[in-house]
Amino acid sequence: MTHSVVIIGSGFGGIGMAIRLGMAGIRDVVILEKDRELGGTWRDNTYPGAACDVPSHLYSFSFEPKTDWTRRFPPQPEILDYLRHCARKYGVLDQIRFGTEVTEARFDEDAALWRISTTAGELDARVLVSACGQLNxxxxxxxxGRGSFTGPSFHSARWDHGVDLRGRRVALIGTGASAIQIVPEIAREVAELHLFQRTPPYVIEKPDRPYPPWKQSVLRNVPGVYGLSRARVYAQLESRALGFFKYPKLMGLMEDRFRRDLRDAVGDPALRRALQPDYRMGCKRILVSNDYYPALTRPNVHLVTDPIERITPSGVRTSGGEHPADVLVYATGFSTTDFLAPMKIVGRDGRELTEAWRDGARAHLGITVSGFPNLFLLYGPYTNLGHNSIIYMLESQFRYVTGCVDVLRRRDLAWIDVRPHVEDAFVREMRARMRTTVWEAGCDSWYRRADDTVVNNWPGFTFAYRRATRRPDPRHFRARPATSG
Incomplete structure (x- = not known):
């Protein structure tokens, strides 16, 4: 069966895209979801303490405000409930095909259709939208020796809630965004926690607080208050952008504040030295927590900085010796630079996306890839942020993609394909601008590829991205009329 639009993924990108298409009168939309429930990363990450590090008023769609968040920084269950609510309210739930994983999508140029193969069968689409995200x-x-451990072991994004950690020895590998939320939660109940750190992160204060019922009532009932709160949060976060992409030396001021706070939080000089990063703040993701450093000072928590040599049947062996464990947890992040993998995507002339991206993922505005007509990416290359809400970026992309679909419909076009020189010019601009950013300040991070290029992040203000994606420029595309050939 042929559909107007097929979307892959049912996280914020997929749900929001379907809603915006519906608002534009485009209702023949199907969402393919490999799991049995919607939610994307907020469905998958259910580890203890899972929460967002962006304030709740900005971590929601502008068209569907939520005034009853319980906290300034929303916990995972509330975010997932919000996505479920949006899907129900806007009729998107009926458009989702659960348990349907895409294995291949191949563009049929003669028919001007994407032929999509899934674990549940075949279907066709005039337009294909990938909403897989970067953290899936x-x-x-x-x-x-990773497979030799005899006890329970799992990744933080696949948390095994059937494993009782109380009174047990836990080895946790990794000190990224998930780990700093997990450590304070489990440190209170485990017998021992060995935390294996390769590189210390910058962890700053998290200005979190509950929203009492009276404040929720004000946000809900007093006109303009919610909008002002959202605008204030946006302005605060956006002001940090200069330190990331324009004047990285500004990060020095935040580093001074970090060192003072670290000194106040950790009294042990040796532990404090182990927690002091030796790279420019912002080069890796800046983390927020009020209870991570206090948790590391507990007598049952041990920070291990010796390099790991191997996993053994009974624990983790480092250059400093053996660390016995009953449970092993990997808080080691995600494959972030492959984007659409492991799907096979084939465009015009039989060219595979992996071949087009052999020198790194590339897409005009992070959305359209030359040689792959009517394919649009959400949260693609060059659209991740270090300072603001990705929901804002996604909403910019929703408008751009909806505009492209509208152009196809109004002009009776079979397909549009971004011109190679347009994509090339955008990528050259991104790489030139990236050289002055803090992300290329010399540290290893999930932003960087093996060749040291950064293809994930947007090196600019988010309002500049919104302006750039205001509407598709017809001059940027090759097109084929629907009546030809």
Whole structure:
């Protein structure tokens, strides 16, 4: 069966895109979801303490405000409930095909259709939208003996809630955004926690607080208050952008504040030295927490900085010796630079996307890829942020993609395909601008590829991205009329 639009993924990108298409009168939309429930990363990450590090008023769609968040920084269950609510309210739930994983999508140029193969059968689409995101494929480290551990072991994004950690020895590998939320939660109940750190992160204060019922009532009933709160949060976060992409030396001021706070939080000089990063703040993701450093000072928590040599049947061996464990948890992040993997995507002339991206993922505005007509990416290359809400970026992309679909419909076009020189010019601009950013300040991070290029992040203000994606420029595309050929 042929559909107007097929969307892959039912996280914020997929749900929001379907809603915006519906608002534009485009209702023949199907969402393909490999899991049995919607939610994307907020469905998958249910580890203890899972929460967002962006304030709740900005981590929601502008067209569907939520005034009853319980906290300034929303916990995972509330975010997932919000997505479910949006899907129900706007009729998107009926458009989702659960348990349907895409294995291949191939563009049929003669028919001007995407032929999509899934684990549940075949279907066709005039337009294909990938809403898979950048944080959906857990990455496990290449450590010798990883399969030899005899106790329970799992990735933080696949948390095994059937494993009782009370009174047990836990080895947690990784000190990223998930780990700093997990550590304070489980440290209170485990017998021992060995936390294996390769590189210390910058962890700053999290200005979190509950929203009491009276404040929720004001946000809900007093006109303009919610909008002002959202605008204030946006302005605060956006002001940090200069330190990321324009004047990285500004991060020095935040580093001074970090060192003072670290000194106040951690009294042990040796532990404090182990927690002091030796790279420019912002080069890796800046983390927010009020209870991570206090948790590390507990007598049952041990920070291990010796390099890991191998996993053994009974624990983790480092250059400093053996660390016995009953449970092993990998908080080791995600495969972030492959984007659409492991799907096979084939465009015009039989060219595979992996071949087009052999030198790194590339897409005009992070959305359209030359040689792959009527294919649009959400949260694609060059659209991740270090300072603001990705929901804002997604909404910019929703408008752009909806505009492209509208052009196809109004002008009776079979397909549109971004011109190679347009894509090339955008990528050259991104790489030139990236050289002055803090992300290329010399540290290893999930933003960087093996060749040291950064293809994930947007090196600019989010309002500049919104302006750039205001509407598709017909001059940027090759097109074929629907009546030709």
């Amino acid at each position: 494929r857990p990455a496990l480290p290449e450590i010798a």
